[in-house]
Amino acid sequence: MSVNPANPPRPSLRAADKETFAHFTARHRWRDIIKKAIDNICDSLNSSEIDKNEEGKKIVASMEELINQIQRNDQLIQIEDDGRPDIVIWTDVLNTYFKDENWFTATWLFAESYLYRRIISIITNTKHWKNYDPYFHQKGEAFKLSFTEIFEFSKRIDELISSSSSKIKIDDNIIFYELAQISLWGNATDLSMLPNFGNDGNIETKQFEESKKNILVNDLEKAWKWLSKYSNARVDFILDNAGFELYSDLIFSDWLIQSGYVSEVHLHVKSFPWFVSDTTLDDFNWLLKTLQSNDFFSSASEIEKSSLKKLVDRWQSYINNSKWIITSDFFWTSPYSFWHLEEKAPELYADLCKSHLVIFKGDLNYRKLVYDCKWETTTPFKEAIGPLASSKNALPLLSLRTGKSDVFIGLDEGVEERLGPDKSWMYSGKYAVIQFSEGNK
Numbered sequence: 001m002s003v004n005p006a007n008p009p010r011p012s013l014r015a016a017d018k019e020t021f022a023h024f025t026a027r028h029r030w031r032d033i034i035k036k037a038i039d040n041i042c043d044s045l046n047s048s049e050i051d052k053n054e055e056g057k058k059i060v061a062s063m064e065e066l067i068n069q070i071q072r073n074d075q076l077i078q079i080e081d082d083g084r085p086d087i088v089i090w091t092d093v094l095n096t097y098f099k100d101e102n103w104f105t106a107t108w109l110f111a112e113s114y115l116y117r118r119i120i121s122i123i124t125n126t127k128h129w130k131n132y133d134p135y136f137h138q139k140g141e142a143f144k145l146s147f148t149e150i151f152e153f154s155k156r157i158d159e160l161i162s163s164s165s166s167k168i169k170i171d172d173n174i175i176f177y178e179l180a181q182i183s184l185w186g187n188a189t190d191l192s193m194l195p196n197f198g199n200d201g202n203i204e205t206k207q208f209e210e211s212k213k214n215i216l217v218n219d220l221e222k223a224w225k226w227l228s229k230y231s232n233a234r235v236d237f238i239l240d241n242a243g244f245e246l247y248s249d250l251i252f253s254d255w256l257i258q259s260g261y262v263s264e265v266h267l268h269v270k271s272f273p274w275f276v277s278d279t280t281l282d283d284f285n286w287l288l289k290t291l292q293s294n295d296f297f298s299s300a301s302e303i304e305k306s307s308l309k310k311l312v313d314r315w316q317s318y319i320n321n322s323k324w325i326i327t328s329d330f331f332w333t334s335p336y337s338f339w340h341l342e343e344k345a346p347e348l349y350a351d352l353c354k355s356h357l358v359i360f361k362g363d364l365n366y367r368k369l370v371y372d373c374k375w376e377t378t379t380p381f382k383e384a385i386g387p388l389a390s391s392k393n394a395l396p397l398l399s400l401r402t403g404k405s406d407v408f409i410g411l412d413e414g415v416e417e418r419l420g421p422d423k424s425w426m427y428s429g430k431y432a433v434i435q436f437s438e439g440n441k
């Protein structure tokens with residue numbers, strides 16, 4: 001049988017397997033995530049808007065029913081047509097591969113993606129809540145907590161950009177490594193890992209040094225060698241989370257442009273709210289607006305505010321001059337692994353082929369790159385990404401991923417054993433991989 005969503009290249013990860021993080025997620029985390037979304041909806045109810053209120057209550061009832069379906073481990077049902085064009089794909093994949101499956105027997109990747117698509121269908125099928133993002137509040141709150149790092153980084157990027165004209169010259173490869181790692185750990189929950197560029201150009205911060213040891217595979221040198229042979233290249237980011245992670249991705253993108261190696265950065269956002277924290281176009285616009293808002297950072301000093309203003313003005317000019325292109329495609333929120341990218345999204349793929357480096361951020365993108373299944377941890381990365389490395393049009397790609405699920409690939413012999421029999425290291429967010437494939441262009 002060919003590889004397909006129900007038949008990954010290795011035995012699939014399924015929530016039915018009690019030893020996995022997939023199981024814990026399906027048993028506990030999904031319920032908590034939906035409950036939190038319900039709370040957000042309830043907080044947005046306003047008794048003066050009667051129709052909207054009534055609809056809001058219906059959404060809450062449907063979401064509660066969704067929790068019940070998961071807890072009873074019901075068979076997966078059709079997703080209600082909400083008029084979004086991707087509904088056809090979802091219906092087709094569900095009917096073709098998962099018709100008789102339930103929440104715990106379907107592959108984890110399908111069941112989890114299906115959950116987020118069900119939530120969006122409930123919300124989209126309303127009059128007053130159509131464009132409501134049930135995770136928006138959380139994303140904003142989390143961003144606020146990164147106050148210190150936000151200002152620190154806006155100052156640092158300024159210093160880096162002007163370092164070419166100053167006495168202290170930091171080598172471009174060093175900046176590339178550090179900004180890529182900031183973008184990597186921007187995905188981690190522990191922001192204390194973030195680095196500091198010292199006056200002599202060295203990286204200060206013990207935790208950052210410490211966190212480097214937790215990068216189990218680090219292909220940054222290879223990626224740099226690949227990218228630095230270009231000037232005016234195109235880089236694509238398949239973005240992951242909004243808020244601080246997005247901010248750190250933009251800091252990285254900013255330097256790529258300023259360094260002259262890159263003249264165009266394509267930033268791929270999600271078409272609708274996805275896996276709680278993923279970046280949508282609204283999140284992107286919110287970030288830019290928030291960085292300019294006096295209210296949000298009311299305790300910031302004038303110097304901090306003006307450094308941020310300079311940064312956002314520059315970012316806005318990239319957007320106005322098409323140096324940064326914000327784009328989205330339904331493929332990123334489809335049930336398919338990226339093994340099917342070329343086949344299922346040929347136009348998107350053809351466009352990505354124009355890129356000199358496609359950077360995939362985060363855990364979910366990693367799961368989709370490697371088909372979210374039970375590979376040996378020593379499987380070479382290029383084997384696990386299948387056609388993404390072997391196709392004659394294979395893309396040059398880089399994955400920046402902190403581990404938050406049951407899959408790690410490309411580790412040296414003995415690493416898994418050293419980390420011990422308790423598999424929580426795989427999903428704790430403490431360990432990461434940076435993996436590169438140069439493609440066939």
Ligand SMILES: O=P(O)(O)OC[C@H]1O[C@](O)(CO)[C@@H](O)[C@@H]1O
Pocket residue numbers: 025112187240241275277361362363364365367404405
């Ligand atoms: O934001 P990231 O890094 O893609 O993480 C999302 C991941 O989080 C999880 O929900 C687990 O924490 C996984 O199911 C998913 O792969």
